[in-house]
Amino acid sequence: MSRSPEPSIQQIRVAFLITALGGLLFTFDLPLLRLSMAEQWTMVFTRGIFLFYAITLGWAFSRAARGDRTPYLAGMAGLAVAFTSTIGNMSYIGAVVHTDAANVVFIIALTPVIAAAMSRMILRETVHAYTWIATIAAFIGAGIIASEGLRTGNWVGDGLALVSAFCSATIFTIIRATGKKVATSLALGSLSSALFALLFFQVSPMALMAPGAFGVQAWLWLALNGLVTIPLATVLLARGPRVLPSADVSMFFMLETVLTPIWIWVLFAEVPSARVLLGGAIVVLTLLCHSWWRLARTVRAAHALQPGA
Template sequence: MSTPMSDHTKGLVITAIGGMALTVDIPLLRLANGEAWSILLLRCGATVAATLIIWTAWRLLGGRPPALIPGRVGLAVAGLYAMSTLTFMTAVYNTSTANLVFILAFNTMFAALLSWIFLKERPRPATLVAMGLMMVGVLIIVGDGVSSGNLFGDLMALASAFFIACAITITRASGAEMGFTALIAVVAPFLVAIAMVGQVGYKVEAPGWILFNGAVVMPIAFFCLATGPRYITGPEVAMFYLLETVLAPVWVWLIFTEVPSRASMIGGSILIITLVGHSLWQLQSGRRRRAGATVRHPV
C-alpha cells in the first residue's frame, strides 16, 4: 500500500526527470534555426501528434490512461499551460536570454506564494532557505549580464512564469492527473501558429531538431512536470524548473562552444547543490517520520 512519503519520493523522481528533459528545450530551439512562429508550429504540432498517439496506444493496449482534460479544472489548467507556451515563445524572441531565465526563475516564488495563500501550504523553513539559495544562484548567473532588454519580452517572460505557477497550484489543489492535459494544451498555440505562419511565411532550416523536441522531449518534460504536483508541493515542483536555468547554458556550451561565464559556473553550482541537498533532506526526513510512526509490537 502506498504511503505519503513513498508518494513524495515518486513525485521527486518524476519531477526531476521532467526538469532534466526541459533543459534541452532552448538548445534544440536554437539548433532548428527558424522563425518564431514556424518553430512554434512544428514544436506544438509534433507534441499534439505524439500525445494523441501515446494516449490512443495506451487505451488499445488495455490500459486506463488519464483523461486528456479532466473536467473544468483540467480545462482551466490546459488554458494556463497554453498561455504559458505562447508567452514563453514570445519572450524567447523579444528579450535577452539572461532576462528570460532570470524572470522565469520567479516561477518558484509565484508557486510558493500561491500555495501559501490558496492551499494553506506554508513552506517548511528548509524549503524557504533552499528557495532563497536558489534565487541567489540565479542572481549570480545573470546579475553581470542582465541588460535592459525589451519591456514587452520581459513582461511575457513574467507572465509565463506566473501561468506555470498557477497551473501547478490548481493541479495540486485538485489532485487530478494532469500529465496529458499539459501536452494537449499546446493545441491552442498550434492553431495560433498556423494562422501566423500563413501571414509571415514558413522558415525553419533544420526541422528535425524541433520535431524531436516536440515529439519526444516536450512530452516527457510536460507530462512529468504536470504530474509532479499530485505528489509534492508547488514550490518543490517549481524548483525543478530552475534546472533549465543552470543546465541549458551548459548544453549550449557543449553544442555551440559558448563558454559559460565564471558567474554562471558559480551560480549553477549553488543551484545544483541546493536542489540535490534539499531533495536528499526531504527523503531523509521522510524516512525518520516513517520510522517514528512504525508500530512496535512487544516480543
C-alpha cells in the same frame, strides 16, 4: 477541492526521481532547437504541433492498450490547466520577442517563489522555512546566471515573462490541489501556441527541409524535441505535483537555466562564463540539499508513526 491521501515514502522517492528526470529532459529544449537552425517562429509552430500530437497519441494508446479511462480533459481542473497553459505559452513567446532573453530567464526563475506563496495562500499548505531558504538560494543562483547579460528591457516583455511564471506556478498548484492527470491539457496549450505562431508570425514550412547542424534536416531535430524529449518531460513533471508540493516541483525547472548553457558549450563551443558556472553550482547544490532534506524528513516522520517506534 478534494485532496489525495498522504503519499508513502516510496511514492515520495519515485516522485522526486521522475520530477528530476523531467527537469533534466527540459534542459535539452533549447539545444535541440538550435541544432535545427530553423527560423524562430517556424520552430515554435512545429514544436507545438509535434507536442500536441505526441501527448494526444500517448493518451489514445494508453486508453486502447492499457484500458486507462483518463478523460482527455479532467473536468474543471483540466480546463483550468489548458486555459492557463495557453496563456503561459503565449506570454512566454511574447516575452522572448519583446525583451532581452536574460530578463526572461531571470523573471521565469521567480516561479518557485510564486508557487510557494500560492501553496500557502490557496492550499493552506505549511511551507517549511528550509523550503523558503532553498527557494531564495536557487533564485539567487539563477540571478547570478542571468546578471551577466541582464539589462533593462521593454516593460511589456518583462510583464509577459512574469505572467508566464505565474501561469507555471498556477498549473503546479492546480495539479497539487486536485491530483488530476492533466498532461493532455498541456498539449492543448502547445497547440494553441502553434496556432498563435501561425496566425501572427511568419512560419516557413519549406525551411524545415533545410539541413541543420551536422547535416541533419531541421525537421528531424524538431521531431526529437517535440515528439520525444519535451512530451516525456511534460508528462514526468505533470506527475510530480500529484505527490510533491508545487513549490518543490517548480524548483526543478531551474535546471534548464543551469544546464542549458553547458549543452550549448558542448555543442556550439560557446563557453559559459565563471559567473554562469557559479550560479549553476549554487542552484544544483541547493536542489540536491533540499531534496535530500525532504526525503530524510519524510522517512523520519514515517518511522515515528510506525508501531513501537
